[in-house]
Amino acid sequence: MAKHFHRELGNIKKMILSLGTLVEDRVRMVIEAVENRDPDLAQQIIRLDYEIDEMEVEVEEECLKVLALHQPVAVDLRFLISVIKINNDLERIGDQAVNIAQRVSILAQRKSSGHFYDYSPMSEKVQAMLKMSLDALAELDESLAFKVLALDDEVDHLKSVAYDQIKHEIKKHPDAVGHLINLFLISRHLERLADHATNIAEEVIYLIEGEIVRHGKYPGEIQLGKATEKKNRSAPHPENS
Amino acid sequence: MKKKTRLTWILFAAFLLITVVSLAVSGGYAFWAMRDFFYKHSALALEARGQLIKTQIIEHIVPGNRPLIDAICKTAGTASKSRITVISTDGTVLGDSYVNPDKMDNHANRPEIQSALEGKTATRIRFSTTMQKKMMYVALPVHMNNRIRGVVRTSLAVTTLENQILAIRNRILFAGVLIFLAAAGISLWVSRRISMPIEAMKNGADRFAAGDLDYRLPVAHTDEMAGLADAMNRMARQLRKRMIDVTRQHNEIEAILASMQEGLIALDPEERVIKMNQPAREILGVSWEPGKKPSILELVRNRDLEQLIQQVLSTETPAEKDIAFHRNGERVIHVHGSPIYGAGKKRVGTLLMLNDVTQLRRLENIRQDFAANVSHELKTPLTAVKGFVETLIHGPHDDTEGTKRFLGIIEKHVNRLDAIIEDLMTLSRIEESGETQRIGKQAHRIDEVLEKAVELRRPEAEAKQIRIELNCQDAPRMKMDAILFEQAAANILDNAVKYSPEGSVIRIESRLEASGLVIAFKDEGIGIEKKHLPRLFERFYRVDRARSRKLGGTGLGLAIVKHIVQAHGGRIFVESTPGKGSTFTLHFPHPELEPAPTEPDKST
Numbered sequence: 018m019a020k021h022f023h024r025e026l027g028n029i030k031k032m033i034l035s036l037g038t039l040v041e042d043r044v045r046m047v048i049e050a051v052e053n054r055d056p057d058l059a060q061q062i063i064r065l066d067y068e069i070d071e072m073e074v075e076v077e078e079e080c081l082k083v084l085a086l087h088q089p090v091a092v093d094l095r096f097l098i099s100v101i102k103i104n105n106d107l108e109r110i111g112d113q114a115v116n117i118a119q120r121v122s123i124l125a126q127r128k129s130s131g132h133f134y135d136y137s138p139m140s141e142k143v144q145a146m147l148k149m150s151l152d153a154l155a156e157l158d159e160s161l162a163f164k165v166l167a168l169d170d171e172v173d174h175l176k177s178v179a180y181d182q183i184k185h186e187i188k189k190h191p192d193a194v195g196h197l198i199n200l201f202l203i204s205r206h207l208e209r210l211a212d213h214a215t216n217i218a219e220e221v222i223y224l225i226e227g228e229i230v231r232h233g234k235y236p237g238e239i240q241l242g243k244a245t246e247k248k249n250r251s252a253p254h255p256e257n258s
Numbered sequence: 259m260k261k262k263t264r265l266t267w268i269l270f271a272a273f274l275l276i277t278v279v280s281l282a283v284s285g286g287y288a289f290w291a292m293r294d295f296f297y298k299h300s301a302l303a304l305e306a307r308g309q310l311i312k313t314q315i316i317e318h319i320v321p322g323n324r325p326l327i328d329a330i331c332k333t334a335g336t337a338s339k340s341r342i343t344v345i346s347t348d349g350t351v352l353g354d355s356y357v358n359p360d361k362m363d364n365h366a367n368r369p370e371i372q373s374a375l376e377g378k379t380a381t382r383i384r385f386s387t388t389m390q391k392k393m394m395y396v397a398l399p400v401h402m403n404n405r406i407r408g409v410v411r412t413s414l415a416v417t418t419l420e421n422q423i424l425a426i427r428n429r430i431l432f433a434g435v436l437i438f439l440a441a442a443g444i445s446l447w448v449s450r451r452i453s454m455p456i457e458a459m460k461n462g463a464d465r466f467a468a469g470d471l472d473y474r475l476p477v478a479h480t481d482e483m484a485g486l487a488d489a490m491n492r493m494a495r496q497l498r499k500r501m502i503d504v505t506r507q508h509n510e511i512e513a514i515l516a517s518m519q520e521g522l523i524a525l526d527p528e529e530r531v532i533k534m535n536q537p538a539r540e541i542l543g544v545s546w547e548p549g550k551k552p553s554i555l556e557l558v559r560n561r562d563l564e565q566l567i568q569q570v571l572s573t574e575t576p577a578e579k580d581i582a583f584h585r586n587g588e589r590v591i592h593v594h595g596s597p598i599y600g601a602g603k604k605r606v607g608t609l610l611m612l613n614d615v616t617q618l619r620r621l622e623n624i625r626q627d628f629a630a631n632v633s634h635e636l637k638t639p640l641t642a643v644k645g646f647v648e649t650l651i652h653g654p655h656d657d658t659e660g661t662k663r664f665l666g667i668i669e670k671h672v673n674r675l676d677a678i679i680e681d682l683m684t685l686s687r688i689e690e691s692g693e694t695q696r697i698g699k700q701a702h703r704i705d706e707v708l709e710k711a712v713e714l715r716r717p718e719a720e721a722k723q724i725r726i727e728l729n730c731q732d733a734p735r736m737k738m739d740a741i742l743f744e745q746a747a748a749n750i751l752d753n754a755v756k757y758s759p760e761g762s763v764i765r766i767e768s769r770l771e772a773s774g775l776v777i778a779f780k781d782e783g784i785g786i787e788k789k790h791l792p793r794l795f796e797r798f799y800r801v802d803r804a805r806s807r808k809l810g811g812t813g814l815g816l817a818i819v820k821h822i823v824q825a826h827g828g829r830i831f832v833e834s835t836p837g838k839g840s841t842f843t844l845h846f847p848h849p850e851l852e853p854a855p856t857e858p859d860k861s862t
Contacts (some may be wrong), residue, residue, distance in 0.1 A: 027528070027553070030527070030556075031553055031555050034556060034559060035555060035561075035564060038555070038561050038564060039561060041559055042560075042561050052788070052789070133836065148559075155552075155553075155555070155559075
């Protein structure tokens, strides 16, 4: 009986990582679309979003099934709850990618516009955050999760930089205000995407520590020693923002 | 688990039991025999004394001379320290060694007296009321003239006897205890001697079990133990040899896996990693410790890989695919997956072979593009020429103006074709000679060569009021093919001029750094987008096809530059910001320089 249960847990982990893979891929595609102002790629992303939605439903159903059948407790219960929440965040990330793709479509309609904002520093950070949060989930590595939380502030900062620069551009070229607003909105979607990746990281920390670290209750307030010593890992140093 | 008793104690207890039982039985029997003998001997001694008394009183018994008999009894009794009593036939005590006979009661009822009066010598042990203790009596009938005249009775206190017997018993007991202790000591020693080799065996077996197969059991003294020790030693030797063999085989396999160029991943039926060799880890950029079995999804998140694995799992047939991994840029990995079957055709997992074909695919793409481009580039002017020729052939022959114009156009296109083919030939020549390092090199001053290139492009530059600044520090002499070098510089300048706005500046800098010779061409032109930069030096690659053709390019300029630079052992880099400008940097790490002479050398 227990063996069956553990196999199902393993299966759920595989499923959530598979969804993570899919979402990571979409995010990579949309960032490429932004960089190349590629409307076809953007359309593909919008069209294929249903795949993410379907998989999200699958994962949730599987989790509910296991919860009902086996009524797990302690770390197994935390695992399932974390998976359900991460599942949700991943689907939202997919939605943000679709939003960005829609912006790219609109921007691409106005051809050869000289207004170009280089989102590559911001998008690289966001991609890195997503990857690290999923790696943290895969390997149950707290230190990675904490790194993600630290990067979120940098992304927020980059968003305000983008705001300032694009605001400046709008003042210089008020005729292109529609285009520039769409360009700015990409940064907002990227920032939301980063927030969801941060959520995933927080849920991983909850899974490992059993402590809820949302809403800025980290870093100094968690006793990391006890749980991580048990797992025989070197204690991570949560970066202070 | 019940604690097992040690062999030593079991043996020891057995020995002790044997010793105790033997000692007890033999001691007891000896004691009993001795006691019996002692009593009989005492009885005989009493009888002997009785006989002596009998001879003394026999003549006095008939007349019944009581005082005399009594006196004899008392004398003899005192001397011999025994109790003597003489009794007449009716039971009257005639004499006693201890008590006044008149005070004694009739002894006729005493059992031994009764037996003696019947004529038998009687021995009896009974309690004496007179003496108030247990006594041994021997009664002798006195015969005279075949008639019993009286009884002589001698007696001895049993306690005396018993005391003497007790003394003997204690001496036996004492000896027994001593023997017991000695025996106990010896049996303890013997049982330990028996069980110690067994213990040594056990310790040896423990060490083997713990993995110390080099240990050898010491030689035992007994035949059986020696045999056992020998067998165990042989077993240890065998085990060690097997382990060495197995380890060697394992190491061989690991070495083979590690020295493969391809990555190899073995998965179990649940998609967990059983084995991953070093190249696979490098290709995927993951780390994996042997002994852990993470799911492949935990290590690598790639949808196409996932789907391939699923395919191999479900269809049980091999499958292969080019999969793009996005890690430090895009790498194309050719993945071949096949099922692994164990003994008995049972599916035991999946095997993945990884091959990094990024470079291969890139070159294939370039080649494909080049072939397409060449055909296109040659076809376009050729079609135009064909068209115009046909028009000329079939059209009116007297329209000299039109004819002239058409012929002009044809000439232009033919020139273009010529230029393209000329460039292609140059390119192939440079490539070939560059590969074999056969370009003829002579020393020339760099600044002079660059100046020549600038001169070549001056007309176009001046037409757009573009200023070209040449800044050569050092101006060393470098071994080079001057013509090719000049052409390379001219090609770069050509692009710079074409794509720069009017009135801008083009800067050429040449300097000698620690890392080598660096020549940079900076313009303030329209710039090149990041996505084009990796492919900029490919043959016929154009950023903006229409504009390039309008400005009269063949699409081969930069390819030629790259090959010329490479033929001189250098590399070319480009940086660009769209809207701001571009910088082309030529870097020669090991330039064949000659020191600049003090006087400028005019010969080139």
